[in-house]
Amino acid sequence: xxxxxxxxxxxxxxxxxxxxVKADLAENSAVRGCMVIKPxxxxxxxxxxxxxxxxxxxxxHQNAYFPLFVPKGLFExxxxxxxxxxxxxxVVTHYRLENDPENxxxxxxxxxxxxxxxxxxxxxxxxxxWNTYKxxxxxxxxxxxxxxxxxNVVRWEMRTRLFLRTAEFLWQEGHTAHSTKQExxxxxxxxxxxYADFVENFMAIPVIQGVKTESERxxxxxxxxxxxxLMQDGKALQAGTSHFLGQNFAKxxxxxxxxxxxxxxxxxxxxxxxxTRLMGALIMTHSDDQGLVLPPNLAPDQVVIVPIYKNxxxxxxxxxxxxxxMTSLKSNGVSxxxxxxxxxxxxxxxxxxxxxxxPLRIAIGPKDLENGTVEVARRDNxxxxxxxxxxxxxxxxxxxxxxxxxxxxxxxxxxxxxxxxVDDFKSFKKVLEEKGGFVxxxxxxxxxxxxxxxxxxxxxxxxxxxxxxxxxxxxxxSGSPSNNRVLFAKAY
Numbered sequence: 001x002x003x004x005x006x007x008x009x010x011x012x013x014x015x016x017x018x019x020x021v022k023a024d025l026a027e028n029s030a031v032r033g034c035m036v037i038k039p040x041x042x043x044x045x046x047x048x049x050x051x052x053x054x055x056x057x058x059x060x061h062q063n064a065y066f067p068l069f070v071p072k073g074l075f076e077x078x079x080x081x082x083x084x085x086x087x088x089x090x091v092v093t094h095y096r097l098e099n100d101p102e103n104x105x106x107x108x109x110x111x112x113x114x115x116x117x118x119x120x121x122x123x124x125x126x127x128x129x130w131n132t133y134k135x136x137x138x139x140x141x142x143x144x145x146x147x148x149x150x151x152n153v154v155r156w157e158m159r160t161r162l163f164l165r166t167a168e169f170l171w172q173e174g175h176t177a178h179s180t181k182q183e184x185x186x187x188x189x190x191x192x193x194x195y196a197d198f199v200e201n202f203m204a205i206p207v208i209q210g211v212k213t214e215s216e217r218x219x220x221x222x223x224x225x226x227x228x229x230l231m232q233d234g235k236a237l238q239a240g241t242s243h244f245l246g247q248n249f250a251k252x253x254x255x256x257x258x259x260x261x262x263x264x265x266x267x268x269x270x271x272x273x274x275x276t277r278l279m280g281a282l283i284m285t286h287s288d289d290q291g292l293v294l295p296p297n298l299a300p301d302q303v304v305i306v307p308i309y310k311n312x313x314x315x316x317x318x319x320x321x322x323x324x325x326m327t328s329l330k331s332n333g334v335s336x337x338x339x340x341x342x343x344x345x346x347x348x349x350x351x352x353x354x355x356x357x358x359p360l361r362i363a364i365g366p367k368d369l370e371n372g373t374v375e376v377a378r379r380d381n382x383x384x385x386x387x388x389x390x391x392x393x394x395x396x397x398x399x400x401x402x403x404x405x406x407x408x409x410x411x412x413x414x415x416x417x418x419x420x421x422v423d424d425f426k427s428f429k430k431v432l433e434e435k436g437g438f439v440x441x442x443x444x445x446x447x448x449x450x451x452x453x454x455x456x457x458x459x460x461x462x463x464x465x466x467x468x469x470x471x472x473x474x475x476x477x478s479g480s481p482s483n484n485r486v487l488f489a490k491a492y
Contacts, residue, residue, distance in 0.1 A: 003022065003351060003355050005289060006018055008288075008289055012232075012233040013161075015289070016280075016284060017162065019287060019292065020283065021162075022291070022355060023040070023356050024040045025038060025040060025041030025279065025283075026038055026279075031168075033168075034166055034167050034168045035163070035166050037276070043300035044279065044294070044298055044299075044300060045276060047299075047300070048202075048298065049150065049172075052198055052274070053148075053150075055197070055198060056148050056174070056194070059191075060146050061148045061174060062146065063147075063148050064148075064149055066132065066149060068121060068151075068152075069092060069120070069121060069122070070119065070120045071118075072091070072117055072118045072120055073117060074128060075089075077131075078127065078130075078248060078249050078252040080220045080248070082127075085123045085124065085219060087156075088156050089123055089154075089155075089156065090167075091120055092120075094109045094110065095115055096109075096113035097109060097110060121154040122154065123153055124273075125149065125175065126175065126220065126245075126249055129175045130175075130249040130269070133267070134254065137177060137256075137257050139258045140179045140258065143177055144178045145177040146176050146187075147175050148172055148173070148174045148175075149172065149173055149175075150172050151170075151173065152169065152171075153168070153171060154168050155167065163279040163283070164280040165492075169275050169277070170275060170276045171274060172273055173271060173272070174271060174273065175270070175271050176269065176270045177250075177255070178269070178270070179257065179259065179268070184244060184245075184268035188225055188242045188243065191242045192209055192226070192241075192272070195207075196227050199227060199229065199239050199240065199281075200408065202295075202297045202298065203278065203281070204404060204407040204411060205281055205282070205286075205408075205411055206230075206411055207227040208227070208228045208462075209226070209465070209466045210226055210227075210228060210468075211224070211226070211463060211466065212225070212226055212464075213450060213461050215450055215451070216460065216461065218241060218243045220248055221243040221245050221246075221248075222245065222248065223244040224243050225243075225466075226238055226239075226242070226462075226463050227239045228438075228463050229285065230285075230415045231284035232284055232285065233436065234418060234436020234490070235436065235491055236462045236487075236489035236491040236492070237277070237281050237491060237492045239274065239277070240272070240274040242271075243270060243271045245268075246268065247268055247269070249269050250267040250268070250269060255267045282298065285411050286407055290354050290382070291354055291356065292356055293379060294356075294358070294359060294379070295407050295408070296359045296360075296400040297404055299357065299358060300335065301335055302336065302359050302360065302400055303335070303337075303358070303359070303361075304338075304353050304358045304360075305336065305362045305363075306349050306362070306364070307319065307339075307340065307364055308365035309365070309366065310366070314366050314369075315340075318369065319340065321389070322364060323338075326338060328392070329392075329393065329396060332393060332396075334396060339353070354379060359378070359379050359400060359403050360376060360377070360378060360399065362375070362376055362392075363377070372388060373387060373388055374386070374387055374389060374392065376396070376399070378399070380403050380406060380407055381406070415437075417437075418435065418436060418437025419440055420435060420437060420438070420439055421440045421441070424476065428457070428477075432457055432488075432489075432490065436490070437489065438487045438488070439487070440486075441485055441486065442473040442475050442482035442484070442485055443461065443475055443476065443477075443482055444481070445482070446480075449478050449480075453477050457490075459488045459490050460488065460491055461487070462487045462488065463486070463487055464487075465487060468484050471484050
């Protein structure tokens with residue numbers, strides 16, 4: 001598996017695209033704008049999925065599944081949501097193919113098989129879910145409903161990039177229904193915190209929790225909360241969102257409930273989601289010119305053992321020792337594999353595991369057998385250490401924890417060093433062009449100013465940070481009074 005990756009400083013975008021393919025994470029498919037997630041990439045996604053699923057269930061949520069297709073009439077019921085997604089929708093108009101009489105061996109769409117009503121391939125599921133909830137909710141006793149679904153969605157993107165922006169992608173979407181506004185708001189904030197907890201503690205990516213501006217808000221929401229991460233090239237990436245939907249969908253779909261006071265009220269709603277975009281965040285936050293750098297929590301194989309031998313007798317002895325080591329590590333919850341491939345030299349194996357980001361590599365040769373030692377190599381900082389086999393179990397477990405923390409600290413230092421306060425537009429543009437990262441600046445609160453800054457700099461307001469300190473100042477662009485700073489950045 002050849003590396004030969006383009007250096008990040010030469011062409012960051014090219015480095016990213018090459019790494020995704022060469023590390024066997026994903027590749028472009030025959031379907032325009034869609035990707036094939038390969039087994040190694042999917043194994044990482046499964047780890048994310050498993051941890052998030054556990055966290056959702058710990059907060060009282062259950063999994064369900066809803067249809068891929070949404071009748072156009074349902075989709076357009078909540079007007080703001082429909083309008084927001086309309087330009088990205090794929091639409092099914094017919095239900096059958098037939099042999100083409102003018103082209104033998106070819107098929108055509110049967111003109112007689114036109115659907116009475118077009119079906120939208122879900123870009124998001126609020127419409128079909130709230131039409132369903134209408135049948136589930138009669139009384140306050142039926143609430144809350146706390147549902148999550150793992151699914152695929154389609155948003156017809158014209159400019160695609162593996163994991164970051166594809167026409168079809170995998171995600172989870174939570175959809176909850178509540179009897180009070182406060183309960184729905186609490187749910188929205190809780191799930192944003194769940195996302196932050198997962199991304200920081202499991203993916204080792206520091207994030208900023210915040211609120212989106214009205215122009216960046218989810219279509220049909222009253223408030224959108226988010227977590228924003230910073231990539232190594234100084235661009236931001238929205239890593240997750242949680243939406244307070246108010247009563248908008250309940251009113252659109254006429255979802256009422258009998259409250260405990262005997263009256264009728266509309267249900268309060270939330271929705272929240274993260275996607276395979278997180279794979280892109282993982283790559284661009286931690287990886288280097290040698291390939292992937294995976295935090296141990298996400299690595300399909302946390303440890304790989306590579307034998308170095310000259311004959312079968314040596315191989316057999318190393319294999320026997322490796323089995324003992326693997327049994328010991330597995331009993332401590334460490335995922336470990338023995339790379340016994342005889343088609344590859346040790347150097348080629350080292351290069352592959354380095355490229356694929358395996359956190360720890362153990363090399364065992366004949367001298368190690370004599371000395372009772374092994375060589376342990378860290379992927380994150382590319383250092384090597386000789387360890388006694390007798391201490392290996394304890395040391396590996398501790399080392400994996402250290403690596404997880406070190407990877408996070410490195411990303412945090414980078415993020416914190418790339419939050420820059422500015423008070424004038426000249427400095428604003430200079431920081432964006434030369435340093436990158438988040439620019440903390442005053443904004444007058446108007447969508448006109450927000451749009452003008454975007455047009456002039458390509459930077460958007462990533463969020464108003466939660467808990468931001470009130471601070472009197474003047475808008476970096478218009479000079480109008482402002483009560484606090486917001487975070488701007490160029491973004492994926």
